[in-house]
Every structure is written in C-alpha cells, then in structure tokens.
Amino acid sequence: MALLGVKKRxxxxxxxxxxDYGLLYWLMKEIEGDPDLALSVIATGMHLAAAFGMTADVIEKDGFRIDKRIEMLLSSDSESGIVKSMxxxxxxxxxxxxxxxxxxxxxxxxxxEIVPIALAAVVFRIPLAHIHGGETSQGAIDEVFRHSVTKMASIHFAATETYRKRILQxxxxxxxTFNFGAPGLDALYRLPLLDRNELESALRFKLEGIVAIVTYHPVTIEQGTAREQIDNLLAAIEASGIKAVFTKANADTGGSxxxxxxxxxxxxxxxxFKLFDSLGQLKYLSCLKNLDLMLGNSxxxxxxxxxxxxxxxxxxxxQRGRMRAANVIDADTSTESIGEGIGRALSHDFRAGLETMGNPYDRFRDGKTSLRIKEKLKTIELSEDLIRKEFRDLA
Known part of the structure; x- marks a missing residue:
C-alpha cells in the first residue's frame, strides 16, 4: 500500500x-497493479495504422489508458519514408x-520506431529500460537499431544469459543488466488459450487437415528481394497442399x-488461406498451440x-544469429528449400524429437518474468550515476 503523500514512481x-504489445502486456499489468507505481502508456507506430488493424483500440479494450497516441508512420514504407517517420x-x-x-x-x-524515442529520453535525462537487448538478427537493419538502443539504455533486461553477456561485452x-528470460512467455502460464475448435470459431476459418501459421517480414538488409521471396514462399505453400493462416508483415521497407x-x-x-491484419495475443498464441507448423521469419x-x-x-x-531450439529448421528463400523444410517439419521423426525439448528463453518456467522486471523498475536507485553511464571494460 502506497504511503499518503509519497510520489509514485x-x-x-x-x-x-x-x-511488442503482446510481449509487454503482462509487464504493463504488473506495473498497473502495484500501488507504488504509476503506469503511463504511449501507443505509436503500427498501432495507429488502419492497414495493421488499428491495434491501439485493442490496448484500450484490454483496460489500459493510453496517455498519448503519437502518429509517426507516413504512407510510404520506402527508405526515405521510414527516415521521415523517425x-x-x-x-x-x-x-x-x-x-x-x-x-x-x-x-x-x-x-x-524506438530509436528516436530513445534519443529523446536521453536528452531529457530519463533512464531507459531496454528489454530483449543483446540479440542478433543479421538479416535486418534492426540489428543496428537494437545495439544503438542498448548503448542509450541505463537498465537492461536480456532474455538469455548469452544475450546478457553480449550486453556486458x-x-x-x-x-x-539482468537475465530473467523473455517476458512474452508469461502469457503461456497466465492466459487460458483456446483449443482447436474454439480457435476455429474465433478465426472463422476451418482448421481441417494440416494448417500452418505464416508470417514473412522483409529482409531489410537486402534491397529489392521482397517480391521474389514472398512469391517463392507462396509457391511452396501452394505445392505442399497445406492450409495456412497468415498475419501481415511489419511496416518495414518492402512490407507493403x-x-x-x-x-x-x-x-x-x-x-x-486467410490473412489477418492482427490476430491479437490470445488468438496468435492459440495458433502456436493448435496449428501444425510455422513458416516465415518471425x-x-x-x-x-x-x-x-x-x-x-x-x-x-x-533471424540469422539468434539462439534457437531444436524445433527450428533453417531454409533458404528458394521454393525448393522451403518445400523441403515443410516436409521435414511434418515428418514423424522430426516431431517426435521435440517432445522433451526445452525453451532457452524461458529461464524460470514460472510465468513471473514480468513480475521480476517490474520489481527491478520499482526498486532500482534513480540517481545521476544511472544516467551518467560508464563504459565497463571486460576483465
């Protein structure tokens, strides 16, 4: 219980x-439920775009108050359009x-989208807490953005010990710099996911036979490859005979x-086949629970x-460079390689080998990663030393 007259953090x-909202949801709930903390929410980027489902409305339907809606995305997803959006x-x-x-x-x-936000916070001398730093995704310019935000941040929450060590490096x-695991996995412990019949009803799409969940984003480190790569993926899906639930690509260059x-x-x-602007956390995770395989580069x-x-x-x-478990089959962007990957993913021997597999991003396996992050945000000392960062050389 907060003391009267004491300012909430x-x-x-x-x-x-x-x-990112799906990954932040339970942390937002933890902050909101703590009497010593005050939650402010800013929604920006794809949340405010009709083409991506106007998902800011979902945040409010979930019971959160949005303090600011900040329009930033321009209609163009070209390099010039993205720079102007920033x-x-x-x-x-x-x-x-x-x-x-x-x-x-x-x-x-x-x-x-988060780079200009981080820069603004640094100028205002507001400590930044960054989640999912230290990772790599060598096929995207996001690689540079992530590490840039790490250097601007004062508090770090890595998803594995390997990533924590990379931040220290x-x-x-x-x-x-903390390793509590990936906060998005809390939903697996806290959210009652749909069964296959309930999911079929929610999607309004028959889940008969083999059904895949598919999301393909542009490989932004490359130029002019989006059309060929998505055509190859679609050709492989068509030839495989499977059904598919698609979600849209992000607002990156080539996404449109x-x-x-x-x-x-x-x-x-x-x-x-059926395409969704956004499935939302419940339906998306229920797809992972009930469908037969995932295709793409999410x-x-x-x-x-x-x-x-x-x-x-x-x-x-x-996703080159990220830690992966035994469930991941890497394929190149050719139709043949994707088709071979689908065949292997559906094989009895491959699926049998996943029965005892662990998740390297789920450190404590108790659904309390967001709680641990919230406690650090609540108790960490807010001093000039936190803002005035010092480069720590490795021993």
Whole structure:
C-alpha cells in the first residue's frame, strides 16, 4: 500500500506494434497493479495504422489508458519514408516526454520506431529500460537499431544469459543488466488459450487437415528481394497442399509488397488461406498451440514456438544469429528449400524429437518474468550515476 503523500514512481511503457504489445502486456499489468507505481502508456507506430488493424483500440479494450497516441508512420514504407517517420517521432516524443514526465521509459526490441524515442529520453535525462537487448538478427537493419538502443539504455533486461553477456561485452554495467528470460512467455502460464475448435470459431476459418501459421517480414538488409521471396514462399505453400493462416508483415521497407501479394493469394483461395491484419495475443498464441507448423521469419518462431514444441521453418537471413531450439529448421528463400523444410517439419521423426525439448528463453518456467522486471523498475536507485553511464571494460 502506497504511503499518503509519497510520489509514485512513474513508468512509461512505449508500444509500437501488435508484436511488442503482446510481449509487454503482462509487464504493463504488473506495473498497473502495484500501488507504488504509476503506469503511463504511449501507443505509436503500427498501432495507429488502419492497414495493421488499428491495434491501439485493442490496448484500450484490454483496460489500459493510453496517455498519448503519437502518429509517426507516413504512407510510404520506402527508405526515405521510414527516415521521415523517425523524424516525426523525435519531434512528437519531445512534447510527450515533457508533458508526462516519467521516471523511467521502457522500450522493447529492435525496430526503427524506438530509436528516436530513445534519443529523446536521453536528452531529457530519463533512464531507459531496454528489454530483449543483446540479440542478433543479421538479416535486418534492426540489428543496428537494437545495439544503438542498448548503448542509450541505463537498465537492461536480456532474455538469455548469452544475450546478457553480449550486453556486458558492449561495456554495460553488470549491476543493472539482468537475465530473467523473455517476458512474452508469461502469457503461456497466465492466459487460458483456446483449443482447436474454439480457435476455429474465433478465426472463422476451418482448421481441417494440416494448417500452418505464416508470417514473412522483409529482409531489410537486402534491397529489392521482397517480391521474389514472398512469391517463392507462396509457391511452396501452394505445392505442399497445406492450409495456412497468415498475419501481415511489419511496416518495414518492402512490407507493403509482401502484404499486397499475400492478400491477393488468400483472396484467390479463401477456403484454404486467410490473412489477418492482427490476430491479437490470445488468438496468435492459440495458433502456436493448435496449428501444425510455422513458416516465415518471425522471431516468435524462435522465442515462443519452442514452448509448444511447434516445428518452425525459418526462412532466409532475417533471424540469422539468434539462439534457437531444436524445433527450428533453417531454409533458404528458394521454393525448393522451403518445400523441403515443410516436409521435414511434418515428418514423424522430426516431431517426435521435440517432445522433451526445452525453451532457452524461458529461464524460470514460472510465468513471473514480468513480475521480476517490474520489481527491478520499482526498486532500482534513480540517481545521476544511472544516467551518467560508464563504459565497463571486460576483465
């Protein structure tokens, strides 16, 4: 119980998309439920785009109050459009941080949207807490964004010990660098997931036979490959005979090309394929629980899917460098390689080998990662030393 007259510590959580919101949800609930803390929420990026399902409305339906909705995405996903979007974010967050006045700003991941937010917080001398630092995704320019935010952050929550050590290798302070696991996995312990019949009803899509969950994002380190790569993936799916539930690509360069092609593909055969702007946390995780395999290059194939023993055909370079469990089958972007991956993922021998597999991102296996992060945010000393970072050389 908070003491009367004692100022609550204000934690500002910034969410940019359906993806990071699902990972931040339980941390937001923990902060909101603590009488000594005050939660502020800023929604930006894809949350405010109709093309991606206007998912800011989902945040409010979940019971959270959004303090600021910050429009930043321009209509173009070209390199120029993305840079201009980052500029809009920098200007807008200057006003938002000044008005809200948080004690700590929480950011997750590696997307371009969080870089200008981090820069603004540094200028305002607000400590940054960064979740999922130290990871690698060598097929995306997000690799650079993630490590840049790490160097701007004062508090670090890595998802594995390997990633924690990588943050220390970057000169960060071990006293404020923690490994509690991936907070998004808390939902697996706390959320009553749908069974296959309930999921079929929720999706309004028949889940007969073999059904895959498919998400393919642009490989942003490359130029001009999005159309060829998505066409190869769709050709492999068509030839395999399986059904598929698709979710849209992110608002990266080339994302609109992928989404338009998938929309056309699903429209041509609606009984076999269906595209969703956003599934939301419950339906998405229920897909991982109930469907037969995952295809694409989403990080959830490496982080969440192992907990369900779900076979994943990880395509191309986007997730190169990330830790993975035995459920991941790496394929290149050719139709032949993807098809071979699908065949292996559906084989009895491969699936039998996943029955005792653990998840390297689920350190404590108790669904309390978000609670541990919240406690650190609550108790860590907010001093000038936290802001005035010192490069720590390795012994």
């Amino acid at each position: 204000k934690i500002c959580v910034v969410t940019t998309s359906r993806a 500029g809009v974010a920098m200007i807008s967050f200057a006003d938002a941080l000044k008005e809200i006045g948080p004690d700590i700003v929480v950011l997750l991941g590696d997307r371009f 970057m000169g960060e302070d071990p006293d404020v 090309i992928i989404n338009a092609r998938v929309e056309e593909f699903c429209r041509a055969n609606p009984h076999r 990080s959830s194939g490496l982080i969440e899917a192992p907990s369900f023993g779900l076979p994943v055909v990880n395509i191309g370079k986007r």
